[in-house]
Amino acid sequence: MSESAITQAGRPILEEHFETLPAQEEARKLGMWVFLITEILFFGGLFATYTVYRELYLPGFTQGSHFIEVKWGAINTAVLIVSSLTMALAIRSVQVGKRKGTTLGLLGITMLLGVVFLCIKFILEWRVDYLHHHVPGINFDYAGPHAAHVKLFFLFYFYMTGLHAIHVIVGIGILLALSYLTWRGRFSPKYYSPIEVAGLYWHFVDIIWIFLFPLLYLIGGR
Amino acid sequence: MSVAVAELATRSRVHYLNESYGVKSWLLTTDHKRIAILYMVSITFMFLVGACAAALMRIQLLEPAGAIVQPETYNKLFSIHGIIMVWFFLIPSIPAVLGNFLIPMMIGARDVAFPKLNLLSWYIYIIGACFILYTLIYGGVDTGWTFYTPYSSTYSNSHVFGAAAGVFIVGFSSILTGLNFIVTVHKMRAPGMTWFRLPLFIWSLYATSIVLVLATPVLAITLSLMAMERFLHIGIFNPAIGGDPLLFQHLFWFYSHPAVYIMVLPAMGVISELVAAYSRRRVYGYAFVAFSSFAIALIAFLVWGHHMFVSGQSVYAGMVFSALSFLVAIPSGIKVFNWTATLYKGSNSYDAPMLYALGFLGLFTMGGLTGLFLASLSIDVHLHDTYFVIAHFHYIMVGGSVMAYMGGLHYWWPKMTGRLYPDKWARFAAFTIFIGFNLTFFPQYILGYLGMLRRYAVYPAQFQALNVLSSAGASILGVGYFIPLVYLIWSMRYGREAGPNPWRAKGLEWETASPPPRENFEETPIVTEEAYAYPTRPRAVRV
Numbered sequence: 083m084s085e086s087a088i089t090q091a092g093r094p095i096l097e098e099h100f101e102t103l104p105a106q107e108e109a110r111k112l113g114m115w116v117f118l119i120t121e122i123l124f125f126g127g128l129f130a131t132y133t134v135y136r137e138l139y140l141p142g143f144t145q146g147s148h149f150i151e152v153k154w155g156a157i158n159t160a161v162l163i164v165s166s167l168t169m170a171l172a173i174r175s176v177q178v179g180k181r182k183g184t185t186l187g188l189l190g191i192t193m194l195l196g197v198v199f200l201c202i203k204f205i206l207e208w209r210v211d212y213l214h215h216h217v218p219g220i221n222f223d224y225a226g227p228h229a230a231h232v233k234l235f236f237l238f239y240f241y242m243t244g245l246h247a248i249h250v251i252v253g254i255g256i257l258l259a260l261s262y263l264t265w266r267g268r269f270s271p272k273y274y275s276p277i278e279v280a281g282l283y284w285h286f287v288d289i290i291w292i293f294l295f296p297l298l299y300l301i302g303g304r
Numbered sequence: 305m306s307v308a309v310a311e312l313a314t315r316s317r318v319h320y321l322n323e324s325y326g327v328k329s330w331l332l333t334t335d336h337k338r339i340a341i342l343y344m345v346s347i348t349f350m351f352l353v354g355a356c357a358a359a360l361m362r363i364q365l366l367e368p369a370g371a372i373v374q375p376e377t378y379n380k381l382f383s384i385h386g387i388i389m390v391w392f393f394l395i396p397s398i399p400a401v402l403g404n405f406l407i408p409m410m411i412g413a414r415d416v417a418f419p420k421l422n423l424l425s426w427y428i429y430i431i432g433a434c435f436i437l438y439t440l441i442y443g444g445v446d447t448g449w450t451f452y453t454p455y456s457s458t459y460s461n462s463h464v465f466g467a468a469a470g471v472f473i474v475g476f477s478s479i480l481t482g483l484n485f486i487v488t489v490h491k492m493r494a495p496g497m498t499w500f501r502l503p504l505f506i507w508s509l510y511a512t513s514i515v516l517v518l519a520t521p522v523l524a525i526t527l528s529l530m531a532m533e534r535f536l537h538i539g540i541f542n543p544a545i546g547g548d549p550l551l552f553q554h555l556f557w558f559y560s561h562p563a564v565y566i567m568v569l570p571a572m573g574v575i576s577e578l579v580a581a582y583s584r585r586r587v588y589g590y591a592f593v594a595f596s597s598f599a600i601a602l603i604a605f606l607v608w609g610h611h612m613f614v615s616g617q618s619v620y621a622g623m624v625f626s627a628l629s630f631l632v633a634i635p636s637g638i639k640v641f642n643w644t645a646t647l648y649k650g651s652n653s654y655d656a657p658m659l660y661a662l663g664f665l666g667l668f669t670m671g672g673l674t675g676l677f678l679a680s681l682s683i684d685v686h687l688h689d690t691y692f693v694i695a696h697f698h699y700i701m702v703g704g705s706v707m708a709y710m711g712g713l714h715y716w717w718p719k720m721t722g723r724l725y726p727d728k729w730a731r732f733a734a735f736t737i738f739i740g741f742n743l744t745f746f747p748q749y750i751l752g753y754l755g756m757l758r759r760y761a762v763y764p765a766q767f768q769a770l771n772v773l774s775s776a777g778a779s780i781l782g783v784g785y786f787i788p789l790v791y792l793i794w795s796m797r798y799g800r801e802a803g804p805n806p807w808r809a810k811g812l813e814w815e816t817a818s819p820p821p822r823e824n825f826e827e828t829p830i831v832t833e834e835a836y837a838y839p840t841r842p843r844a845v846r847v
Contacts, residue, residue, distance in 0.1 A: 098414070099414040099415035099416075099419060099492075099823075101828065105491055105492075109417040109418075109487050109490075109491040109492070112486075112487045112490055112491060113417060113418060113483060113484075113487045116482075116483045116486050116487060116517055117483055119517060119518070120479050120483070120517050120518075120520070120521050121521070123518055123521040123522055124521035124522075124524065124525060126521075126522070127521065127522040127524075127525030127526060127555060127558075128525055130555075131525075131529065131540075131551065131555065134548070134551055135548075138548070218536055218538050219532075219535065219536030219537075219538065230539055230545060231546065233538055233539075234538060234539060234540065234546065234547075237536070237538045237540070241528075241529075241532070
């Protein structure tokens, strides 16, 4: 068990209940994959419910979808895809042992893009929806055709994008913590599994958005 | 594999129970064995709360007009009984107590893969339990454990939110436990512990964990949608404002039917261990028993519609769900036949854990066969929502899962505490539970067949005799559960020293000291033989 002696920034990197470092790294990765499978089912329940109602109430859902801006959804898709690229580059950077500054920079850009995504989401989209009285339970006011179904659409819109936004916020928090640890010199080509596992999570959150965008923004043929 | 640590002086030895003392050393522990004990204490408390609700229900039903409570209170009693027993006792029972304690020991690991996550899942359980207790103290919930809409989302005036929040929260505890077990079984096995050398307990808990991870998140989403409808008055499930109540039932049972297998698969794992240990034989058809767990886990996800035969789903869906439900009988039958074949001409001994195992075999078989009645469309129309259903799932949940939990607890108690309990009392309690259980629930099959509906606080006078019989049985059952509570606690201080392997059983957990040291094994074991490698008896003895 020579790995147990390896320390980084003063702390041993091998937890005591693991025999070897590769075993520990593999366990962490598998753990994250299993967690992501749970997440798929978590969002899956929502996707299924949404699909049922989209099928039942297509005119109302189309009407609702026309109230939200494809432009912002598309820009946000691009923002998240670029953030996934910088996330992957950050992992690569620590894996091949680039300077600490490079890794920190790439993690920084990733977080920044996450913040940009949230700003577009909250300030340019949700705030406008609020001003237009489109928020169910708070100020929903729409008297056109299919009003009940438009309301249902907006409920799913806010629930699904809100749940996704919570995941983005959690992701930014994780990256913030990892940036601190990177700055403290905790990671090296020998030991970087926390960054890699966080990367899995970040990519997953992107993929959820890739499904949300067409589901919510691109219905009703426009 | 030698029993090297057998003769260690136990009194002065440092083990997981005496390595540190104080509340903090327990509340901040990451030791899977201590977390198992924390779970055991918590679920026992919740079991007592749920049992009190059941006792009040049985007293109420002594008289046709209801003996003690108003119908509204009765609704709250069966709701809280169901919610607590399903989510706060049965689902965590075998996985979080016995699984937590045993999985690392059985595979030769020092701990589960993520010990901190393991502790976190206990805290999440406690937070969920607090919500339930809050609900109970502030007036209870009356929706039944199923939270059917639109009653729960629109009409109920009880504390639906507290109860649903508790269930929502405790789900994450289950998910994290399942995640931990999956990774532990994959990545933490000792050298030589191949998949086909794993004890069958591990196989069944692995299958359980998959169901936990896949099904539980759907329940969380479903309950959150129900809560949104309740607060925001948006027609998600309420047809009066544009929703679809059937969709709630689909989503709810997509989780809650697999949840039945979350509760019974671990029990099957325990029974495999008990049957092998007390017949001193390798479980007959090891691979079949192992894979039947996966078959059950898979089919679990395909049969939820059999809860909705009379809910207005399409007749064709009903027919498909009915046919698929029959499939469950195949892997379940494989298990029961293989256990029976193991017992046949085995060197059987009838210690208390074995009595529980035999009780399981009979009661589970009966519960399973009556499940086939209910899976048949035409019969279900007659039996749906009657006491026949109540009796059926109590035969599975109590006759199956609780019997197995009790058997497992008795079997591994010496390992957990280092002490033996008085065997005569234990056997007496096992018999009492078996008799009390059958007296309680067998009359309910007849009541249900005669047409007595579930969830009513009153009933026609002609059903009184059978109801009194059932309530009398419940009191015997209560005594049966009380006796082990007394002698198990007694044994922790006054019981005989158990030694590492009091049952002369096979398995890595029996090769280390009792109670085990913090790191489970003095050194990492190397596995060289199959599970249940009991010596085969010479042929001549048998002839």
